[in-house]
Every structure is written in C-alpha cells, then in structure tokens.
Amino acid sequence: MTDVVERLRAALGERVRSDAAARDAHRRDWWVLSELQDLEGRGPAAPRAVVEPGSAHEVGRTLAICREAGVPVVTYGGGSGVCGGIRSEAGDVILSTAGMSGLVDLDDRNLTATFRAGTNGLAAEQEVRRHGLTIGHWPQSIELASVGGLVATRSAGQFSTAYGNVEDLILDLEVVLPDGRLLRTRRTPRASAGPDLRQLFLGSEGTLGVITEVTFSLRPLPEASRGQAFHFPDLEAGLNGVRQLLRDGFRPAVVRLYDAKESGRNFGDACPEGRCFLLLLHVGPEELVAAQIGGVARRCLEAGGAEADAATVDHWLEHRNRVPGFDVFLEKGIILDTIEVASTWEHLLPIHRAAIASLEQVDGILSASAHTSHAYRSGTNLYFTFLARPAERAEMEACYRECWRRVMDATLANGGGIAHHHGIGRVRAGRLAEEIGSVGVDVLRAIKRALDPDGLLNPGALLPGSDG
Amino acid sequence: MTDVVERLRAALGERVRSDAAARDAHRRDWWVLSELQDLEGRGPAAPRAVVEPGSAHEVGRTLAICREAGVPVVTYGGGSGVCGGIRSEAGDVILSTAGMSGLVDLDDRNLTATFRAGTNGLAAEQEVRRHGLTIGHWPQSIELASVGGLVATRSAGQFSTAYGNVEDLILDLEVVLPDGRLLRTRRTPRASAGPDLRQLFLGSEGTLGVITEVTFSLRPLPEASRGQAFHFPDLEAGLNGVRQLLRDGFRPAVVRLYDAKESGRNFGDACPEGRCFLLLLHVGPEELVAAQIGGVARRCLEAGGAEADAATVDHWLEHRNRVPGFDVFLEKGIILDTIEVASTWEHLLPIHRAAIASLEQVDGILSASAHTSHAYRSGTNLYFTFLARPAERAEMEACYRECWRRVMDATLANGGGIAHHHGIGRVRAGRLAEEIGSVGVDVLRAIKRALDPDGLLNPGALLPGSDG
Numbered sequence: 001m002t003d004v005v006e007r008l009r010a011a012l013g014e015r016v017r018s019d020a021a022a023r024d025a026h027r028r029d030w031w032v033l034s035e036l037q038d039l040e041g042r043g044p045a046a047p048r049a050v051v052e053p054g055s056a057h058e059v060g061r062t063l064a065i066c067r068e069a070g071v072p073v074v075t076y077g078g079g080s081g082v083c084g085g086i087r088s089e090a091g092d093v094i095l096s097t098a099g100m101s102g103l104v105d106l107d108d109r110n111l112t113a114t115f116r117a118g119t120n121g122l123a124a125e126q127e128v129r130r131h132g133l134t135i136g137h138w139p140q141s142i143e144l145a146s147v148g149g150l151v152a153t154r155s156a157g158q159f160s161t162a163y164g165n166v167e168d169l170i171l172d173l174e175v176v177l178p179d180g181r182l183l184r185t186r187r188t189p190r191a192s193a194g195p196d197l198r199q200l201f202l203g204s205e206g207t208l209g210v211i212t213e214v215t216f217s218l219r220p221l222p223e224a225s226r227g228q229a230f231h232f233p234d235l236e237a238g239l240n241g242v243r244q245l246l247r248d249g250f251r252p253a254v255v256r257l258y259d260a261k262e263s264g265r266n267f268g269d270a271c272p273e274g275r276c277f278l279l280l281l282h283v284g285p286e287e288l289v290a291a292q293i294g295g296v297a298r299r300c301l302e303a304g305g306a307e308a309d310a311a312t313v314d315h316w317l318e319h320r321n322r323v324p325g326f327d328v329f330l331e332k333g334i335i336l337d338t339i340e341v342a343s344t345w346e347h348l349l350p351i352h353r354a355a356i357a358s359l360e361q362v363d364g365i366l367s368a369s370a371h372t373s374h375a376y377r378s379g380t381n382l383y384f385t386f387l388a389r390p391a392e393r394a395e396m397e398a399c400y401r402e403c404w405r406r407v408m409d410a411t412l413a414n415g416g417g418i419a420h421h422h423g424i425g426r427v428r429a430g431r432l433a434e435e436i437g438s439v440g441v442d443v444l445r446a447i448k449r450a451l452d453p454d455g456l457l458n459p460g461a462l463l464p465g466s467d468g
Numbered sequence: 469m470t471d472v473v474e475r476l477r478a479a480l481g482e483r484v485r486s487d488a489a490a491r492d493a494h495r496r497d498w499w500v501l502s503e504l505q506d507l508e509g510r511g512p513a514a515p516r517a518v519v520e521p522g523s524a525h526e527v528g529r530t531l532a533i534c535r536e537a538g539v540p541v542v543t544y545g546g547g548s549g550v551c552g553g554i555r556s557e558a559g560d561v562i563l564s565t566a567g568m569s570g571l572v573d574l575d576d577r578n579l580t581a582t583f584r585a586g587t588n589g590l591a592a593e594q595e596v597r598r599h600g601l602t603i604g605h606w607p608q609s610i611e612l613a614s615v616g617g618l619v620a621t622r623s624a625g626q627f628s629t630a631y632g633n634v635e636d637l638i639l640d641l642e643v644v645l646p647d648g649r650l651l652r653t654r655r656t657p658r659a660s661a662g663p664d665l666r667q668l669f670l671g672s673e674g675t676l677g678v679i680t681e682v683t684f685s686l687r688p689l690p691e692a693s694r695g696q697a698f699h700f701p702d703l704e705a706g707l708n709g710v711r712q713l714l715r716d717g718f719r720p721a722v723v724r725l726y727d728a729k730e731s732g733r734n735f736g737d738a739c740p741e742g743r744c745f746l747l748l749l750h751v752g753p754e755e756l757v758a759a760q761i762g763g764v765a766r767r768c769l770e771a772g773g774a775e776a777d778a779a780t781v782d783h784w785l786e787h788r789n790r791v792p793g794f795d796v797f798l799e800k801g802i803i804l805d806t807i808e809v810a811s812t813w814e815h816l817l818p819i820h821r822a823a824i825a826s827l828e829q830v831d832g833i834l835s836a837s838a839h840t841s842h843a844y845r846s847g848t849n850l851y852f853t854f855l856a857r858p859a860e861r862a863e864m865e866a867c868y869r870e871c872w873r874r875v876m877d878a879t880l881a882n883g884g885g886i887a888h889h890h891g892i893g894r895v896r897a898g899r900l901a902e903e904i905g906s907v908g909v910d911v912l913r914a915i916k917r918a919l920d921p922d923g924l925l926n927p928g929a930l931l932p933g934s935d936g
Contacts, residue, residue, distance in 0.1 A: 110812040111715065111846050154660035165658060171846055183907045188810045188885030189844035190633060192622035192671055193892055193903045194912055194930055199667035203660055217846040220715055247579065247688055249752040284717040291759040342656045344578040376657035378579050378639055378685040417656030424661055435661045439651045444662055446918040451911070462662055 004069040004093070005049045011061050015099060018049040026050045026076050026094040030144075031084035031427060032326045032337050036396055039330055045090040047074070052099035056212040059095065060180035063210070066093050067178070067456050074458050075206040077149025078120065080141040082338070083425025085153065085205045085461045097148050100212060103127050112171055112187070114215040117148025124216075133218040136163040136253075139421075140321050148211040154203035156421035158320065161246075161375045162253035162283060163219070165421070167202050174213035175201050178452040187215060200447070205423055206458035208451050222283035227313025228252075228293055230305035231275040235259050236349055238276040239372070239380070241303030243345050245296050246375050252296065254281035254313075254373075255380075259352065261369040262385075270312045278305065279313055329387065334366065335396040336387040339407045343416035344379040348372070352382055354410035362402055364390040374420065381420035408434075424462045432464050472537040472561065473517045479529050483567060486517040494518045494544050494562040498612075499552035499895060500794045500805050504864055507798055513558040515542070520567035524680040527563065528648035531678070534561050535646070535924055542926050543674040545617025546588065548609040550806070551893025553621065553673045553929045565616050568680060571595050580639055580655070582683040585616025592684075601686040604631040604721075607889075608789050616679040622671035624889035626788065629714075629843045630721035630751060631687070633889070635670050642681035643669050646920040655683060668915070673891055674926035676919050690751035695781025696720075696761055698773035699743040703727050704817055706744040707840070707848070709771030711813050713764050714843050720764065722749035722781075722841075723848075727820065729837040730853075738780045746773065747781055797855065802834065803864040804855040807875045811884035812847040816840070820850055822878035830870055832858040842888065849888035876902075892930045900932050 009016045017023075023046035028034040037043040048071070053059045066073045076086055076096045088094060097118030104114040108131055115124050121142040125135050137157040139145060145155070151173065156165040163169065172185045185198050200208055232238035238257045245252075256279040258266060263277035271277040280296065282289045297307065329336050343351055352370055359368035366387040372380040384407055390399040408418050408431050418435050419428055433441045444463060448455070477484045485491075491514035496502040505511040516539065521527045534541045544554055544564045556562060565586030572582040576599055583592050589610040593603050606625040607613060613623070619641065624633040631637065640655045653666050668676055700706035706725045713720075724747045726734060731745035739745040748764065750757045765775065797804050811819055820838055827836035834855040840848040852875055858867040876886050876899050886903050887896055901909045912931060916923070 107812075107814065109711070110814055112812065154664075156658070156660070167664070177907070177911070181907050181910075183911060184905060185908070186885045186903055187812060187883075188888075189812065189847040190624070190810055190842065190849070190889070191885045191887055191903070192624070192889045193885065193887040193896075193900060194673070195668050195671045195676070195915070196622075196635070197904060197908055197911060200663050200911070203663045205662070208663070217844070219717070219845065222717065243577070249687070249690065249756065285759075285763050287759040287763050288717065288756065291753075291755040295753050295755050342658055344575075344580065344655060344657065346575065346578055374658065376685070377687065379657040381658070415655075417654045417659045417661065419659055419661040420656075421658070421660045428661075432661060435654055435659070436665060437652060439645070439649050440653070440665055442649075443645070443651060443665060443668070443919070447663070447915055450914040450918040 004065060004071050007065050008049065008051055008062065011065060012051060012053065012058055015052045015054060015058065016049055017052070022050045023047055026096060027088045029079050029081035029084065029086040031082055031087070031425065033397065033400055033427070034084060034087055035326050036330055036335065044087045047088040047092040047094045048090070050094045050096055052096045054099045056174060056176050056182055059176040059210050059212055060182070062095055063176065063178060063456070064180045067454055070454065072459050073456055075210050077118065077146030077152070078141065078144045080144035081149070081153060081423065081425060083423050083427045085423060085425035087426060087460060095210060097146055104213060106131060108133070111218040112215055113218055114213055115147045116213055117146060117211045119147050121145045121147060121150055128218055129221065132221055134221050135169065135216050136219050137166060137169055140323070143321065147214045151202055151211055151214055152205055153423040154421065156374050158373065159253040159283070161255045162251045169216055170198065171215040171217045173198050173201060173211055175209040175211050177209045178457055183209070203423065205425065205462045207448060207462050208457065224286040224289040225281065225283045226289055226293060227310040228280040228282065228296060229270065229308040229310050229312050230278045230300045231263065231271045231308050232278065232303065232305045233275060235276050235352060237304040238278055239345070239348055241278065241300045241305050242375055242380065244299045244303055246377050248295070248299065250292050250296050252280040252292065253283045254279065255375040256371055256373045258371040259369055262371050267312055270309045277308065279316055281313055333393050333396065334387055334389045335400045337400065337403070339384045339404065340381050340420040340422055341407070341411040341416045341418055342379060342381040342420040347415040348380060348382060350414040351411050351416045354414055355384055355407045358406040358410050359386050359403055362388055362399065362406065364388045364399060426461060429462060429464050472533060472539050475533050476517065476519055476530065479533060480519060480521065480526055483520045483522060483526065484517055485520070490518045491515055494564060495556045497547050497549035497552065497554040499550055499555070499893065501865065501868055501895070502552060502555055503794050504798055504803065512555045515556040515560040515562045516558070518562045518564055520564045522567045524642060524644050524650055527644040527678050527680055528650070530563055531644065531646060531924070532648045535922055538922065540927050541924055543678050545586065545614030545620070546609070546612045548612035549617070549621060549891065549893060551891050551895045553891060553893035555894060555928060563678060565614055572681060574599060576601070579686040580683055581686055582681055583615045584681055585614060585679045587615050589613045589615060589618055596686055597689065600689055602689050603637065603684050604687050605634060605637050608791070611789065615682045619670055619679055619682055620673055621891040622889065624842050626841065627721040629723045630719045637684055638666065639683040639685045641666050641669060641679055643677040643679050645677045646925055651677070671891065673893065673930045675916060675930050676925065692754040692757040693749065693751045694757055694761060695778040696748040696750065696764060697738065697776040697778050697780050698746045698768045699731070699739045699776050700746065700771065700773045701743060703744050703820060705772040706746055707813070707816055709746065709768045709773050710843055710848065712767045712771055714845050716763070716767065718760050718764050720748040720760065721751045722747065723843040724839055724841045726839040727837055730839050735780055738777045745776065747784055749781055801861050801864065802855055802857045803868045805868065805871070807852045807872065808849050808888040808890055809875070809879040809884045809886055810847060810849040810888040815883040816848060816850060818882040819879050819884045822882055823852060823875045826874040826878050827854050827871055830856055830867065830874065832856045832867060894929060897930060897932050
C-alpha cells in the first residue's frame with residue numbers, strides 16, 4: 001500500500017505539495033488562539049500535504065484517494081476565518097481551493113456572475129465592477145477570503161442591512177460531495193422544489209462537501225451613496241432609533257451603532273463623550289436615497305439622537321478594513337478577540353450589559369466594548385471586542401477561554417444567539433448544543449453521517465466533540 | 469397486537485377520528501387530478517383514521533405509535549395544496565394540524581408572532597392586524613392554508629417582491645421529528661451556526677417532520693399603499709420594464725405582468741387589445757412610496773410602457789382571491805390547471821413562447837396563457853394557466869398529463885426551473901431529478917433516510933418513485 005501523498009501525486013502531479021513551506025502555511029486560519037499557540041511553539045501540526053486541485057474533477061479525485069486511505073481532508077479557502085475552522089492535524093490533507101480561481105461567466109442582463117470557489121473576494125468584486133456591477137458583499141475579510149469560504153462560513157457583509165447576507169446574494173452553487181459526486185443547484189431566482197440544497201453548504205464549514213463554484217445575483221453600482229450620522233444619549237436610545245427606522249421599512253446599507261466606549265475611541269471628534277454614535281450609509285437610486293435620508297433623520301431625532309458630521313462615514317469607508325494584526329498584541333502579552341452574537345430587540349441591552357460586566361471581572365481585562373453592525377426588523381447583532389493582559393503570559397489561553405465563556409454565558413442566559421456571522425469553527429463548537437439544542441446537533445450529525453459516512457471532511461470543526 | 473387505531477385512541481382519545489366523514493374529508497388536497505378522479509369515482513382511498521393532536525407532545529405520540537406499527541403518516545394542514553402533496557392510501561393515518569391552532573405569543577417591539585401550525589393563514593394575519601402589524605404573506609390560498617403548510621410548501625405571497633417569500637418571513641420553527649423528538653430553532657434575527665435547520669423543513673412537504681409552531685418576523689401595517697399600472701406593446705417590453713426597475717433597486721410589493729391574452733381577459737377596460745398589462749402596488753413609508761412611484765414610472769415609460777388606470781389595482785386587490793372551483797369546469801369535461809415555473813431574465817420569453825406554442829398543439833386545448841407575479845433581481849416566475857376539453861371525457865387525465873409534460877419540457881429545454889412556489893407534491897415528483905439533478909435527489913433521499921429511516925412520513929410526495 002503506497003502512501004496517500006504518493007497516490008495523490010500520481011493522480012494530480014504538481015498540484016500536490018509536501019514541502020515544508022506549503023505545509024506550514026496551511027496549518028491554520030486566523031483564529032487568535034492558534035496564532036498564540038504558534039507564538040508559544042505549540043501551534044497546530046503541519047498537514048501531510050497540501051493539494052490544490054484545478055477542477056471539480058480533481059477535487060473528486062482528491063477526496064476519493066483520501067477516503068480510500070481514511071485520511072481527513074480540510075478545505076482551505078482564503079484562510080481568513082477567525083474561529084479555528086481550519087486547524088490541521090499531522091495526518092490531514094489540506095485541500096486548498098487556490099487552484100480554482102477566476103470568473104466563469106458574467107451576464108449583465110441576468111445580473112449573474114459565477115466564480116470558481118478559490119477566487120479572492122475582493123478580486124471578484126473588482127471583476128464585476130469593471131462591468132458597472134457589484135456583489136455588494138463586504139465582510140471585513142474581503143481582501144483575504146475566497147468566495148467559497150464566504151459561502152461555507154455563512155458570512156455577513158458590511159452592507160448587509162440593505163443587501164442581505166451571503167445567503168441572500170447567491171443564486172446557485174456547485175459542490176463536490178464527500179463521495180466525489182458533483183451537485184449543481186439550479187440557476188433560478190427562486191424555487192419550491194423540496195428543501196433548498198444550497199442551505200446545506202451555507203455554514204457547513206467544510207464538513208459536508210467542497211464548494212467549487214459560486215454564482216452571485218448582482219446589483220448595478222448604486223446611482224447614489226450618501227452617509228449620515230447621529231449620536232444618542234445612550235445605547236438604549238440608539239437601539240430604539242435603529243429599531244424604529246428598520247420597523248418603518250427603511251433599509252440603509254450600513255447601520256452601525258457603537259456603545260459609548262467605542263464611540264469615544266473611534267469617533268471622538270464627531271461624538272460628544274459618553275454618547276453613542278450611529279453611522280449610516282444609504283445606497284440606491286437618487287430619489288430613494290433622498291427620501292430615506294429624510295425619513296431616517298426624523299426617526300433618529302425622535303429617538304433622542306442629534307445629527308453628527310456625515311464626513312465620518314467617508315472616513316470609516318476608507319479605513320474600515322485596516323485593522324492591526326493580532327501579533328502586535330500577543331507579543332506584548334495581550335490576548336484579544338471579537339465575538340459576534342445576535343438577538344431580538346428586547347434582549348440586546350441585557351446581553352450587552354451582562355457581557356460587558358462579566359468581561360470586566362476578568363483578571364487583567366483592559367477593555368470590553370461592543371457595537372452593532374447588522375440590523376433586521378426583529379433585532380440586530382452585537383459585536384464585542386475584548387483585550388486582556390493576564391499577570392502571566394502562561395495564562396493567556398486560559399484568560400481567552402474565560403472571556404469567550406463569559407460572553408457566551410451572558411448571551412445565552414439573556415436569550416441571544418451565540419454566532420451571528422463568524423461561524424462556529426472550534427471556538428464555539430462546545431456551545432453549539434446550547435444554540436440549536438441537542439436535537440439540532442443530532443440532526444446535523446445525522447446529515448453529516450448521511451453525506452460523509454467516514455467523517456472525512458474537516459472532522460474537528462463545527463460539531464461538538466472536537467478539540468474546541 | 470391491537471390495531472393501530474385502537475392504540476392511537478388509547479393514547480389520544482377523541483382526537484382520533486375514524487368516522488367516514490372525517491376520513492373522506494382528509495383523503496386529498498386541491499390537486500385537480502385528485503378531484504377529477506374523485507368525480508370519476510376512482511379518487512384516493514380514505515385513510516385508516518384522522519388524528520388531530522392538540523400538542524407537539526401528542527404529535528410525538530402519534531408518530532411513535534404509527535412508527536411501531538409501520539403505518540405511514542400524512543400531515544394535513546389546510547388541504548389547499550394544488551400538487552397532490554396530500555393523497556392518502558387506504559392504510560395511512562392522516563395527522564391533521566387542526567387541533568393545534570391559535571396565537572402563542574406576539575411581541576410588538578421584536579415584531580414577532582408565534583402561531584401553532586394549524587392556525588389558518590388569514591386568521592393569523594387578522595390576529596396581528598389587531599395590533600397594527602402584518603405578516604405580509606398573501607398566497608392566494610390564504611383563506612384555506614395553515615401557517616405550517618405555508619412553511620412546509622415553501623409558499624410565496626402576492627406581496628413577495630417587497631416582502632419576500634415565506635423563507636424570508638419566518639424567524640423560528642418548532643418541529644416534531646419522525647422519531648418524536650422536538651426540534652426548536654433559535655429565535656435570533658440571523659445566525660451562522662452551521663447549516664440553517666429551518667431550511668430542511670421549508671419545502672419538505674411533510675416528508676421530514678411535523679411543523680408544530682411557526683414564528684414570523686412581522687412588519688407594521690404600511691403607512692402608504694398605492695397602486696400603479698402600465699401597458700406595454702408586448703411581453704418583451706414589459707419584461708424589460710420590470711427587469712429595469714428591479715435592477716435599479718425599486719421593490720414594489722406587487723409586480724404582475726400579464727401576457728396579451730391574460731391582459732385582455734382580465735384588464736380589457738384598462739388595457740388596449742394586444743398589449744401587456746403591468747399591475748404594481750407600492751407599500752411603505754409615504755416618502756419612499758412617492759419616490760418609488762416616480763422612479764418606476766420613468767423606467768416603465770423608457771421601456772415603452774404607457775400609464776394605465778391605477779384603479780385597476782384596487783379592483784384586483786379586492787377580487788384577487790375569488791377564483792372558481794375546478795368542479796364547475798370538470799363537470800363540463802374541461803380539464804385545467806396552473807403551472808408556475810421560474811427563470812433568469814434571458815430564458816423567460818423563450819420559455820413563454822415554447823410552452824404556449826406546445827400547449828396550443830394539445831388536442832382540445834381551449835386556452836393557454838401566462839403572467840409573472842414574483843420578481844427578483846435576476847429573473848421572475850411565469851405562471852401558466854391552461855384549459856382543455858378533450859373529445860372524450862375519458863381522455864381528461866391523459867390530456868392533463870400531456871399539458872403538464874409540455875410545460876415542464878418547454879421550461880427545462882429553455883433553462884428554467886420547474887417549480888416556483890406550489891411545490892413538488894406528486895404532479896412534479898417525476899421531474900424533480902431534472903430540476904435538482906439525480907445527485908440532488910440522492911442528497912434529499914439520504915437526508916430523508918437519516919431523519920425518517922422507516923420512510924414513515926408522507927411517503928408518496930416530493931421524492932420521485934412515488935405514484936406521480
């Protein structure tokens with residue numbers, strides 16, 4: 001019996017890489033805990049090999065060879081996940097989608113564009129922009145992420161309040177199933193033809209199949225794009241303003257409300273101390289944008305808001321994706337992360353209060369704050385950021401896990417959902433049963449067994465019982 | 469071993485009905501072929517019994533008893549399906565949701581309302597209207613359908629272009645799985661916590677579980693509601709007008725474009741002969757509705773449309789759900805049905821042309837026409853209506869099947885999807901593999917086996933290999 005790498009190489013030639021550099025570069029995603037462990041010399045092991053199939057057919061061959069050998073396969077897109085969805089074990093094969101990149105077809109009349117799954121998110125957006133169109137999906141990771149990864153993680157973009165999340169932006173998918181067969185969903189605007197098969201793979205995090213093509217339903221670049229900003233006496237007043245404008249049918253593309261701490265830190269020039277800053281961006285036909293700006297202003301003022309300098313929105317747009325790497329902090333002994341949760345309106349303030357108060361009890365906590373960045377008729381997300389410097393460097397991982405546990409506990413105790421858009425990966429896998437119930441977990445496991453009976457695909461992620 | 473009906477009665481008492489009237493009334497849905505067969509004295513057999521559980525717990529007991537006895541269970545909501553999703557065999561047990569009705573909770577701030585699954589659709593809408601709110605889901609069947617059935621069939625409402633289809637309107641579900649366990653999805657506005665479990669049951673047509681509660685994300689009743697109408701020289705010009713207004717970001721709630729035949733038949737007073745009528749309804753805040761009316765008018769005029777009397781919209785709103793029963797026609801030897809399909813913009817005209825031309829070749833065809841009633845950025849649906857009177861009454865079923873086959877063939881040959889919103893049931897089950905591929909069907913079968921290993925739930929519907 002020859003080694004699986006040799007068999008892969010016999011089938012796929014130079015698409016199989018087993019050099020130390022490739023193996024090292026594909027060990028993990030951007031989960032800060034993996035990065036910390038790396039810095040401490042105890043990071044994830046290098047995989048056995050990295051395969052970069054050039055086609056769905058080659059994905060199928062890769063899976064077949066690994067299945068025969070009983071070797072786990074971890075699909076790697078842009079590597080920009082922040083929940084530990086990618087974290088190799090020594091025996092794993094990494095299936096990188098980097099060999100499947102670029103536009104397959106674009107149709108201006110249908111407003112469709114199909115990309116191979118490894119296409120970089122920003123490259124895809126730039127491609128359709130050349131035709132005056134937009135995907136309109138702006139996760140902060142867009143410069144790093146692959147379009148397949150954006151689907152597999154059920155990502156949300158900064159313009160989601162008007163444009164929707166990734167599940168609202170895709171038309172059809174091509175997926176290689178664990179048994180190597182190709183599933184292609186039908187390219188129609190809508191169907192009632194049984195359960196929507198795309199939804200199995202949205203959020204599957206590499207556990208149910210390998211997405212090989214993604215078709216987006218595009219929009220033209222908007223005729224108008226205008227910022228608007230307000231500040232409110234407190235988070236409650238700001239949330240009431242946002243709730244009222246969503247309730248009445250206004251849909252700004254960007255709706256970001258910051259708590260007092262983040263407002264001071266990020267918008268000190270435009271927001272009086274102690275108040276909560278609301279940043280809005282309206283996109284669309286000129287007459288709708290104008291009408292929306294008027295209607296939104298009236299509701300925000302009624303909710304106790306005061307108009308602020310809209311130039312802050314331009315500044316935010318320009319700088320929004322410039323965030324420092326974790327390494328700068330980790331090297332100083334500071335552990336940090338962001339945690340996004342969601343809830344209906346009634347639970348938002350209790351979750352915010354409880355999570356911040358709980359984080360502030362952590363030994364060494366430096367900062368705990370939050371904003372909301374994705375609004376819906378029935379609620380919003382909350383996006384927490386924490387930084388802590390425990391007394392001893394050796395306590396950084398324990399401190400990290402404690403901060404996460406506290407935010408998860410506060411969210412669940414107050415009726416929220418633990419995962420708005422970063423996904424489950426490993427950091428949340430142990431809490432999944434509290435989100436969807438043990439019955440929900442069993443349903444996912446049953447589907448996993450039905451499609452991937454050997455448990456070949458990304459075995460450590462999503463489902464509890466992993467090493468989270 | 470006692471009879472299953474006795475065991476059900478021992479567990480559920482008077483909730484088990486085995487009288488002839490109850491059994492007869494629950495044999496089938498509104499599928500015209502079942503009705504025809506009934507008139508011909510060869511309709512579906514009466515089920516063994518009708519069970520009306522009063523709670524999710526009683527649903528679980530019903531399923532457990534039937535499972536132990538190896539007896540199929542067909543869930544019956546409002547009975548208003550038109551695809552043969554409900555069609556009993558002599559040994560079946562019908563599980564009617566009529567015993568689970570009414571509002572569970574309503575929260576004005578969160579804009580949520582939870583109903584038990586057997587609640588009538590219109591009753592649910594009237595309930596939330598008392599609070600100044602709307603579900604906004606207006607399928608033509610609303611006076612008959614149950615809210616559970618509206619979810620299980622992935623229904624679409626007449627206001628879908630602004631408000632979305634049922635999958636866009638629900639927040640969480642409670643479902644009894646075939647093994648009797650209760651799945652409750654989390655009440656959050658959005659989650660990335662693995663594949664969305666609600667999507668398994670949207671479109672499941674009673675094959676994967678029994679929906680027992682549905683929570684909607686509501687809207688307030690709109691501040692303004694205004695009609696608008698145009699007529700176009702032909703269907704192509706009308707479709708271009710609709711395409712352009714959707715493309716540019718306008719979202720009227722109602723967008724209905726009729727081909728020349730239906731325009732003459734339904735809007736003869738307002739639409740010159742041979743032209744295609746477009747009926748629009750705008751809902752929302754006054755300023756957005758006003759802006760939208762202006763923007764839409766400009767685009768429709770640019771596409772070759774002429775403004776028509778908006779009073780037609782009020783007339784349509786008032787009379788939209790008054791349709792004659794099939795029996796009037798069947799008794800005259802006329803077989804008829806509606807068939808809704810969908811496609812991206814480029815395929816709509818070829819599908820319309822091919823399907824109408826093909827229907828017109830059917831012996832005895834009286835009329836073949838279509839409109840579109842649900843618009844999206846990347847395409848619309850097409851809603852065909854056909855009437856035929858074959859030479860011999862005995863040929864009515866064969867004629868019916870031929871008409872269906874021709875529309876399915878024309879749709880698939882021209883790149884469309886065969887099922888926009890009525891579902892699969894039995895009438896489309898034999899064509900499902902052409903819609904989602906044999907791999908797609910295998911995936912559905914694998915999920916079915918994983919959740920319902922005994923094939924207990926509605927075995928004849930959705931999946932091919934049934935008696936379609």
